[in-house]
Amino acid sequence: MSTNERNGHVYIMEESAEVKPTRRRRHSAEFKAQAIKACMQPGVSIAAVALHYRLNANLLRRWVATEEETQATAQALGAMATPGAEFVPLSLPAAQTSTATQDIVIELRRGATMVTIRWPYAAASECARWLQGWLR
Structure with missing residues (x-):
């Protein structure tokens, strides 16, 4: 154990303490969907949901924004989709062979x-x- 004193403060550091690098966590699609669904509830803050699921609030906010954009795109494409055109047969009068039409x-x-x-x-x-x- 070593001690340092700077500006009237004493800093104690254990020399055997080893800092382990943190690994990036991967979240399943089901987990993301569950967290996003919790955020979409009325009156729920994203920060509270992030704390509950032990996530970074900015990460969860990005997931929610991506989901909202996906839903908006799907709605826009649904609105633009037109029903298939149907064939409507028309009966035309028989061709006249008089000189007036020629x-x-x-x-x-x-x-x-x-x-x-x-x-x-x-x-x-x-x-x-x-x-x-x-x-x-």
């Missing part, structure tokens, strides 16, 4: 005057050129 129909209005132009569907490119020139 023409391009353009209706022009100016004031009270309306002009209807019918252009053969086979000459659609010529109709497009004419319409571009007319719209300039």
Whole structure:
């Protein structure tokens, strides 16, 4: 045993005292879940739960924050999930083979005057050129 005196204080140290390094503890998922669940109870402080489970309060606070973030992400993904689209069959009327459906129909209005132009569907490119020139 050795003694030191500094500033009026006497320090006693046992020479045979061996300091053992502390090992990092590993906690099971069940233990973490139990501690987090205890923290989530209304009116319970994280510090009190940490003392009860012999944990560092900052470590437990980090576990709780991670769990809350995981729950928030799961809720957001659940809200974004849309139900699968269903196929809705539609019945369309039979195709008409009259000449009216084979023409391009353009209706022009100016004031009270309306002009209807019918252009053969086979000459659609010529109709497009004419319409571009007319719209300039």
